[in-house]
Amino acid sequence: MAKVNEHYRKLSAGYLFPEIGRRTRLFQESHPEAEILRLGIGNTTEPLTPAIIEGLHDGVERLASVETYSGYGDEQGSADLRKALQAFYASRGVELETDELFISDGAKPDSANIQSIFSQTSIVAFQDPAYPVYVDTNVIAGRSGEFNQESGTYDNLVYLPCAKENNFFPDLPDERVDLLYLCSPNNPTGAVATKQQLQKYVDYARKHRAVIIFDASYSEYISDDTLPRSIYEIDGAKECAIEINSFSKFAGFTGVRLGWSIVPKELVVEDSEPGEVNRLWFRRQTTFFNGASNVVQRGGLAVLSKEGLSECRQLISYYMENARIIREGLVSLGLSVFGGDNAPYLWLKTPGNMTSWEFFDKLLEETWVIGTPGSGFGPAGEGYFRLSAFGHREDIEEAVERITSRLKL
Numbered sequence: 001m002a003k004v005n006e007h008y009r010k011l012s013a014g015y016l017f018p019e020i021g022r023r024t025r026l027f028q029e030s031h032p033e034a035e036i037l038r039l040g041i042g043n044t045t046e047p048l049t050p051a052i053i054e055g056l057h058d059g060v061e062r063l064a065s066v067e068t069y070s071g072y073g074d075e076q077g078s079a080d081l082r083k084a085l086q087a088f089y090a091s092r093g094v095e096l097e098t099d100e101l102f103i104s105d106g107a108k109p110d111s112a113n114i115q116s117i118f119s120q121t122s123i124v125a126f127q128d129p130a131y132p133v134y135v136d137t138n139v140i141a142g143r144s145g146e147f148n149q150e151s152g153t154y155d156n157l158v159y160l161p162c163a164k165e166n167n168f169f170p171d172l173p174d175e176r177v178d179l180l181y182l183c184s185p186n187n188p189t190g191a192v193a194t195k196q197q198l199q200k201y202v203d204y205a206r207k208h209r210a211v212i213i214f215d216a217s218y219s220e221y222i223s224d225d226t227l228p229r230s231i232y233e234i235d236g237a238k239e240c241a242i243e244i245n246s247f248s249k250f251a252g253f254t255g256v257r258l259g260w261s262i263v264p265k266e267l268v269v270e271d272s273e274p275g276e277v278n279r280l281w282f283r284r285q286t287t288f289f290n291g292a293s294n295v296v297q298r299g300g301l302a303v304l305s306k307e308g309l310s311e312c313r314q315l316i317s318y319y320m321e322n323a324r325i326i327r328e329g330l331v332s333l334g335l336s337v338f339g340g341d342n343a344p345y346l347w348l349k350t351p352g353n354m355t356s357w358e359f360f361d362k363l364l365e366e367t368w369v370i371g372t373p374g375s376g377f378g379p380a381g382e383g384y385f386r387l388s389a390f391g392h393r394e395d396i397e398e399a400v401e402r403i404t405s406r407l408k409l
């Protein structure tokens with residue numbers, strides 16, 4: 001008799017964004033007149049730029065003739081795209097070999113799948129709050145105990161609280177852990193780790209032969225050049241860190257789907273030789289995945305061209321101006337606001353000690369604006385709320401106008 005994977009039953013609730021969608025639909029049904037504005041999920045809204053559209057067209061054209069047609073591509077991603085990424089990192093002082101780069105269909109699947117190459121018995125630590133995929137996939141893989149309603153945590157997982165007191169970057173774990181998920185610029189808090197903060201984690205990981213899984217999906221939003229955009233800007237990181245990144249927020253590929261991961265050959269764990277973890281990820285990807293779309297990879301190549309990069313920087317500036325507008329509005333109400341200066345997310349303390357979901361309901365009822373409850377990202381997110389700067393300018397301005405004029409504080 002077949003049985004289900006029992007670990008799925010441990011998952012505490014539905015995935016956060018569908019749950020927000022469900023509550024929004026219910027509200028819309030009971031308030032058909034409400035024109036809802038969505039600052040919840042970090043979903044890009046502005047069109048792809050001309051250079052990228054040209055790259056995608058080129059990808060389609062290549063499929064139309066026998067001379068340029070291609071079927072399955074190189075398993076790790078097109079050699080051209082990996083070379084372009086190698087040059088992109090080199091321009092920032094990070095030297096990589098092209099077979100350390102793995103092209104994928106986005107950072108979410110890579111963040112979900114990377115854990116599968118590590119031992120079932122790994123002790124795993126997470127920033128709290130964190131992007132829910134890291135915790136959920138380790139629960140599904142059987143590395144946690146049951147969900148504890150009172151604490152809002154899973155047994156056997158290590159939570160590293162990120163609060164105002166530590167500038168939303170966690171202190172080192174008290175105990176020995178094997179896998180550590182870090183995200184900078186952070187989703188959801190918008191905080192960006194400094195070189196010194198990351199160096200402490202790299203030193204810890206090297207000392208304990210732990211692996212840092214570093215999600216850099218929002219790195220292009222960093223405008224302060226003193227802040228690291230890649231973990232490999234940190235001494236010793238190649239021995240202990242895997243980096244995951246994406247074209248989603250960088251170039252508006254949320255629906256197009258393209259990302260990459262870096263597994264350095266120098267990386268070693270307790271029972272591996274240098275190169276083995278890189279080979280295991282290659283083995284995993286070639287078994288489970290047939291490569292990213294060849295059309296989309298031509299689009300990725302266009303992103304990394306001179307024109308593509310310059311156009312994407314303008315797109316990012318557009319979203320960051322949205323962030324500035326949101327911040328200004330929230331601050332004018334006397335709210336405590338974090339993030340939003342080198343990241344497209346604003347993280348605010350809910351007023352009057354409201355829970356995150358109470359504030360979600362209040363904001364929706366009074367202003368018809370959707371945001372994301374901080375508690376959906378982990379127990380330390382309780383009492384916080386995330387607003388996303390992705391959106392059309394007129395919608396952002398309208399949302400801020402409604403919040404500042406209608407929200408009863």
Ligand code: MLT
Pocket residue numbers: 040041042043108131187
């Ligand atoms: C978010 O809103 O946290 C992200 O956009 C979700 C995602 O990238 O999957």
